[in-house]
Amino acid sequence: MTTSEQAVLALRDLSVSLPPGGDRPLAVDQVTFSVAREEILCIVGESGSGKSMVAHAIMGLLPEPYVKVAGGSARLNGENLFTMSRARQRAVRGIGMGMIFQEPMTALNPLMRVGEQIEEALKLHSRLDSRGRRARVLELLQDVGLPNPGDLRRSYPFRLSGGQRQRVMIAIALALEPDLLIADEPTTALDVTTQKQILDLIRKVQTACGMGVIFITHDFGVVAEIATSVAVMQHGKCVEYGSADTVLNRPEHPYTRELIAAVPHYIEHREDFTPKGQALLKAEAVRKVFRVGSGFLRRGRELVAADNVSLSIHPGETVGVVGESGSGKSTLGRCIVGLHKADGGRIVFQGTDLVGLSRKRFRPFRKDVQMIFQDPYASLNPRYRVADIISQGPIAFGTPRKQAHARAEELLELVGLDPSAARRFPHEFSGGQRQRISIARALALDPKLLIADEPVSALDVSVQTQVLDLLDDIRHQLGLSMLFITHDLRVAAQVCDTIAVMQTGRIVELGSCRDVFSRPQHEYTRTLLDAIPGQGWEIPKDLRHLRADRARRPRELSQ
Amino acid sequence: MSRDFWRAFANNYGAVIGLALLLAVVLMAAFADVIYPRSPWSMVTTPFQPPLSDDVLLGSDTLGRDIAAGIVHGSRVSLLIGLTSSAVALFIGVTLGALAGYFGGWVDDAIMRFTELFQTIPNFVLAVVLVAIFTPSIGSLVAAIAIVSWPPLARLARGEFLSLRSREFVLAAVTTGQSTTRIILREILPNSLSPIIVAASLTVATAILLESALSFLGLGDPNMMSWGYMIGASRTVIRQAWWMSFFPGIAILITVLAINLVGEGLNDALNPKLARKGRGR
Incomplete structure (x- = not known):
């Protein structure tokens, strides 16, 4: 100064x-x-x-x-x-x-x-x-x-x-x-x-x-x-x-x-994940090609968004997919949840290959695989009340309206919001609260696998931590598996058991969180790790406790 | 929501004036039989009476019919045709546009080429041809005007659907297993409605103009008094008896202007982000 x-x-x-x-x-x-x-x-x-x-x-x-x-x-x-x-x-x-x-x-x-x-x-x-x-x-x-x-x-x-x-x-x-x-x-x-x-x-x-x-x-x-x-x-x-x-x-x-305290960082205390039993989801050589600029009598250019992507998710495991923009990480997530149709390979979910299933045959699996989106301002329909948004899935699958609404209130409580939020409209909530509603909606169908596509990228750091803690907490509580897509290695380090690093449509490194951070094998992973800003700086010790304390009481954190 | 809407609408003086004028026209149409119980076609006085004559306020026409009665009864045809043909156009346009925008690909290509086919033919010429083929009647007028008015609405609906289709709340509806019909009708349509409502309100004004122009050419419903017909019938004597075409013309002008003002007010109230200028972030 x-x-x-x-x-x-x-x-x-x-x-x-x-x-x-x-x-x-x-x-x-x-x-x-x-x-x-x-x-x-x-x-x-x-x-x-x-x-x-x-x-x-x-x-x-x-x-x-x-x-x-x-x-x-x-x-x-x-x-x-x-x-x-x-x-x-x-x-x-x-x-x-x-x-x-x-x-x-x-x-x-x-x-x-x-x-x-x-x-x-x-x-x-x-x-x-x-x-x-x-x-x-x-x-x-x-x-x-x-x-x-x-x-x-x-x-x-x-x-x-x-x-x-x-x-x-x-x-x-x-x-x-x-x-x-x-x-x-x-x-x-x-x-x-x-x-x-x-x-x-x-x-x-x-x-x-x-x-x-x-x-x-x-x-x-x-x-x-x-x-x-x-x-x-x-x-x-x-x-x-x-x-x-x-x-x-x-x-x-x-x-x-x-x-x-909210700065995301690699936490050493997380124990390694040991897969038990059969994989919940197994992706084998998934390929997705987009045709850009095609139309009537025009073929257009081909863009390979995912090429030969293989990974598996076990019950209770969180797999992080990390990569820069254009690496195909979101495409992979959308192929699994059925928003894109994969052009090749197999996506086996509990023994059934989801690739090539018709819309009708795919429908039963929608209950099991749910998605949380990046932008909390775009992912909730502004015309509906929160209760209707959360219960849209169960109602579509035949749950009576009243029961679905009661469940919506329970879910709101689970994600740390007041049940009275059910009667309000999305625009009355902040970004972090909206993301909680989005999570509640994904949980409403009792899924086995959550696909989280950059769920905290649009949020401020302090809110980011709260939402990450909430996701981690809920995942353990309900025994969910999660595919966590992010561009930020620090964020991935905080919640993931296994990390897959993607570059231009391919997975270049796949390993446990600890290994990827301490012994990166691929050149690109090293570049990514090296690019994390502020590595020479350690978060002051006393502040790390602050972080751990807060994780234990998600309810009071709803801002 | 609705209170904000009314506040924004009331802030626009033009829109309020437009709404008042429009209400006056609607009342006029509703109580036409009370105001002028006799048929507007009946000859009540000497021909060529100027305005403010004894028994005819706005003068009489070449056959001695009361112009004021014609205007009051003519508002029925104008509003009826304006509203029904716009409703039909809205239905065709939004349905086709929604399908094209939501499904994309070859569906989009096919529907849009079909729409362009209609857009390449001049509106009025097509309307004249259609009415001439089907013989002039209220039904054929409504059909002809609707057929020439839906393409812009289809394009607008398509654009809205295209941009909303990839929004995350729509994707979320897909992943929670909603049916396609439900996604189109309950998730996307309500969110695309405001610009469509605005465009539709302006379509009403254009439809009234089209009806007047068709009647002017003698293609109106021969059983119903219409403003366009009145102008058409008196155009040959416009230098001797200006009032015969002047007052129906004013009626068309005021009605169309009122609807346009209301449409603009709706636009400001429904799309507040476009209306407010220079606000800081």
Whole structure:
């Protein structure tokens, strides 16, 4: 931490007001911090904490007049950003600050070549002629580690992958060598391995240019990876602010402690799973091919989503399927639950091959295999009451309505919600609560196997832990088997007995959780493990207990 | 839900005015026999009486029929044809669109090519041909207007179904063993209804215009007084007796405008995310 004299950006009592009728009057409430050269300040918080609002206020991106700065000052190199003229603001924004956004897929203009988009800022704010600008663009593309800058300069954004686009965004932000770089969750939309590369890159350019960086994230792993100082935000207030070492290892505020305790991590105490008896489900050489762009008289392109995938799930076992986006992990889950028809191989469930069964013949098995979906906001029909949503399965299978509704209330209690929730509509619940309803719906048919497709990816960390604990708890209580699909190895480590690592449609490694983490065999598994952010940091010992205590009383956790 | 809906609807002054006008037209149609008990076809006074004459408020036409009576009775035909033909169009359009959107693949291809077939023929020409073939009557008018009005509704329903079909709550319904009919009718349809209702309300306005245009050409039901017929019959004397075509024209304008205003109000109230601008996240 530094004194404000040498700070690039000094924020004092920043408040941002929300339009009347919002859930709180101030999105950001008197936040004070400063960033010096060569400092990386991480702003951490959950969704709705106002962390992005801080960045947008500094950059002048607030959707005025609905949301506006209500007080305080932000001094960039001593100049107050909020009191200067519009023209001056524009100049300062170009030269003094750069920003990287969360979603690289939409942050670039699809109709402009990459080179032109980088050049834009140079045209406006520098005195370089067109040759000088071109040289600078090539240099920047080189700096952010993009291959073949000469060709890349002339290509359109759609040719680039998410990671490459984020590099281009960084190149744009760096074009004028700003004193301050603001990165708003720049790696959240990326795969872990790409995230690692981008984090390395940000650190590299930061040291090379001696910039100050404000890095907004919800992930304490990322914080541990790059931060030199940390500000923790909750409900618009900065509840803890200090050096990375202090906040990460000796957190004071209860909220910070809770967040850190919620960081998913590998738990050593889990005993190895020993399969007993026959496998509940055995997938053998499952193959699924999608035909893209086919239609009337058009054949289209073939895309192999799952190729020669084999695994088995024993009663009571949780098998994790881990992989990056496009690895085919969701396709596998959907083939098993019967949402996709596998094109080859066998999926044997208790002795019956499910592949190739007609819709009618498959129906009895629907009871036994149930699914929990990723997005709790999309997985509940907004037009129905919770009781109807949960009991839709049993009613479809012939349970009388009254009985199904009574059962729904029991299930709500089991997943840690009040039975009165049955009479309400989904929109009255938070994301975590909705995911609990989703779990209750899956349990309503008394399944033997649960397919959980990224069940916690859309949730905040603290809620994530609660839902994971709940799943783990219920699984043991009811003796369920589970196929747990996730992109996050840390999450898988917490609930899975066995882990299958998938890459481009194939399983490259399959082994017990302990083995995969301690003795990874495949190169790709090692890359994945290596890419987990914040490995050098151990969650403080006293906080691990907090975690264990909470797992025991899921009922009170319903937020 | 419904209280929010009414509040949003009432916030739009245009929609409230539209609703009031529409109510007036509906009342006029309902009480036509009370207001003007005599047939609108009967000749009650001297021809070519200007508006505000003794016994005819809006003047009389070339045969001495009361224009005001014609307008009041004509509202019945307009509303009847507008509503029934839109209902039929809605039924055909949503059924085909839902099937195409839900099943996709060759079903979608077949239904959409069929829809395009109708869209490539100009609406009005097709309607004229159909009515001419089936001889003009209320039934053939409704059928013809419905046949030319369903394609946009089908496309809209298809789009909604396409996007909702892959939503997770629909997948969840599949995995819990719901039947296909139930998924289409109970899971997807209620969620796709708001844009369809809005489009259907605008279809009513277009149907009224189509009916007027057909009647203008002499293709209306010969037994029923209609606004379009009144304009058509008096078009030759428009320079001598402006009121004969002016008042029916105003009636069409007001009714169609009212329905459009209501439709827009419905749109704002049912799709609040599109209506509210510039809200922070």
